[in-house]
């Protein structure tokens with residue numbers, strides 16, 4: 001490690017701390033990820049998912065692993081350096097991002113996902129903290145949980161940060177696939193528009209509760225397999241009708257709303273693949289975009305570039321739209337945009353696993369009656385943003401507990417009781433998501449449903465930390 005001069009810490013994750021450093025020989029700025037646990041052999045290191053998956057990936061929107069160093073049983077990953085992550089960009093913002101900026105980022109991430117899914121990998125822990133940004137470029141990082149699509153289910157270990165966790169994972173399906181990344185992208189895309197998480201559950205049951213309160217309770221029509229999964233663990237969904245996402249994301253265009261709606265489909269098989277998402281009309285301005293590196297000298301800039309630069313982008317001035325007009329627009333099903341335009345080269349070829357494991361899970365019954373619940377409203381990431389939405393109660397921020405539990409809590413999914421949303425403006429600016437690595441997903445323990453209280457405290461510390469795992 002003598003070749004690297006460590007400058008400063010830029011991140012502290014579950015598995016490692018990340019440092020900005022300079023290669024003394026080449027003067028190149030790099031990110032050094034120092035793993036927290038010790039590694040006593042090279043074989044052990046080479047078996048790490050992060051190494052195995054990243055070594056196979058070479059894409060402009062996937063952060064490059066340059067080198068792996070083991071010294072004194074400590075493992076270091078040397079990555080290309082990126083300026084910041086998406087969460088850092090969002091947390092201190094007062095103004096919303098321009099839609100072109102959101103489009104540009106999402107287009108790049110979907111390209112990386114299409115590449116990766118096509119090669120048989122899915123990430124499983126997409127969240128704003130794992131999307132790294134330098135100027136206009138965005139790259140997927142942290143492949144610690146990446147898994148080969150063809151690896152054999154059941155997948156039993158912990159997967160993904162709660163707020164971005166797909167419902168099939170929450171309901172303990174042991175067979176899931178790249179569609180979990182698409183769900184996460186729907187939640188991230190929505191958050192890029194509003195600067196607040198779409199489904200900020202304070203526990204696993206609360207996560208499902210939040211999802212139901214936004215996209216409505218699943219039915220035989222929308223996700224028969226989900227009802228089956230819920231049944232097999234004695235879970236009863238709270239009863240909600242769906243809200244048109246334009247109500248919750250008033251600054252987004254109808255194309256954006258339509259794409260987010262498809263991505264956040266209960267049924268994994270109804271979510272578009274990454275290749276299909278790239279063909280969505282939301283990305284139409286990107287179809288004509290020629291990356292600067294490919295532009296011939298003297299060539300005119302594309303008429304509709306995907307975005308301005310991160311710093312110089314124009315902002316949305318008027319973020320509210322007429323809800324009357326928007327709510328009358330029906331979302332178009334994913335299949336309506338996906339089929340015709342798919343190019344063979346973009347097709348991921350990822351097989352969706354529709355057959356679900358009917359493993360018997362012996363739980364105590366939990367089912368409380370599914371009476372209509374008060375609709376959940378997502379919290380603001382910071383108070384100044386909440387004020388942007390101050391025109392209507394339906395979009396005003398509500399801060400809710402996200403820190404009362406340890407991120408390493410092993411609390412199982414259980415029936416949520418009615419939450420008591422408490423307006424707490426201005427207390428969410430120090431949030432940081434972490435990933436729980438200790439939780440082992442497996443059959444429910446008897447009694448696990450009833451006995452843990454559903455905690456929604458009415459008073460929150462001002463500087464609470466965004467702990468969303470577990």
Ligand SMILES: Nc1ncnc2c1ncn2[C@@H]1O[C@H](COP(=O)(O)OP(=O)(O)OP(=O)(O)O)[C@@H](O)[C@H]1O
Pocket residue numbers: 010011012013014015016017018031033063079080081082083084085129130132141142143144433434435
């Ligand atoms: N290549 C990089 N360049 C700059 N910063 C980085 C880089 N890689 C990671 N970081 C920063 O460090 C943080 C933690 O990194 P990473 O997610 O890889 O660690 P982890 O231990 O796997 O975290 P997690 O708890 O999310 O699993 C990131 O959110 C990011 O802010």
